[in-house]
Amino acid sequence: METIIFATKNKGKIREINAILADMEVNVVSMEDAGIHIDVVEDGTTFEENAMKKAVEIMEASGKITLADDSGLEIDYLDKAPGVYSARFLGEDTPYPEKFKVIFEKMEGVPEEKRTARFVSCIAAAFPDGRKLLSYDTVEGRIAQEAKGENGFGYDPIFYVPEKGKHMAELSAEEKNAISHRGKALRKMKDLLKKELH
Template sequence: MSSRLLLATRNAKKLEELRRILLRAGLGEIEVLGLADVEEFPEAPETGATFEENALAKAHDAAKATGLPSVADDSGLGVDALNGMPGVLSARWAGAHGDDRANLELVLAQLTDVPDERRGAAFVCAAAFVDPDVEEVVVRGEWRGRIIREPRGTHGFGYDPIFVPDGEERTSAELDPAEKDSVSHRGRALRALLPRLREFSSRSTGP
């Protein structure tokens, strides 16, 4: 029997990432749905001051609207030289929500005069799991690295082409999906949810 879980996103790459993580964890019986797979419902704007607040609010909205156990994440880039910004504003740093290229170019422009040794940064992801009948939990994953001066790579999305993880010479956008899953902020946060997702799967399938 399949357990249905809603990932509150329309991002196909995020859906595939969670499916890969569950499969490797032996939880392939969990069927991951996205927002495109359920009846449309009003989505509240992301107004939280933290990644955790936004992730939990999105998961609550999804669970309440659909009745399905729901996972939601909120993630972004914190740049040391920008005092941790763009942070929760990462997706709309240049103004229009989701304009990856404009966001990336604005960060590069803001760091033009910052020397290489002061270009540290971290990707941060908060992931929340809300089961309408049982519980809620929110976890956090971080991925340290540095910002380079020119984009490289075609994998990933967002700020991936300008972020080189610690211990790497390749950008996040030059890592293949399996490599990225094992080390990324989102991969770390989603794996931190696995104990709760195992419990959910056990409850759903029963003995």
């Protein structure tokens, strides 16, 4: 069985990925599980640049196939901010409820039709032999007027998904995996990996 490292310390992401790749002969482990403690500086200006940089640096440190993702929230009214800076918006240690408060303040009085936003996910794979793969997907929605839901992480509580009539954080794990940006990008990556691993 092929071990693939996923360049994250986020246990929620590892669970999500293992669920989607469950029918492949791979074992996805986090950087920590692989004993790699590197902080990759995400200084790219696009999700693609950051994802590939992480994948390549961790692959070089581990010698194993490495997946990395960069994802974030683009709010059209805020010129697609926070975008690639989603995790670092207002500082990495700032609790998400505080981030929500600032976003709500910036969008006070903005009508529903102008509250459009999307979650973006880009996934990169780097192989020790130099092969590289990229997949990309989004989920469209709106910035809600209030935070709702206990599931998910990050900006999920303030992201309203019109097709479900719920906030992202109100969806079950199965519902979220079916429509989420990362779920869709991962399924694309899974198809690419299947071709490369045979």
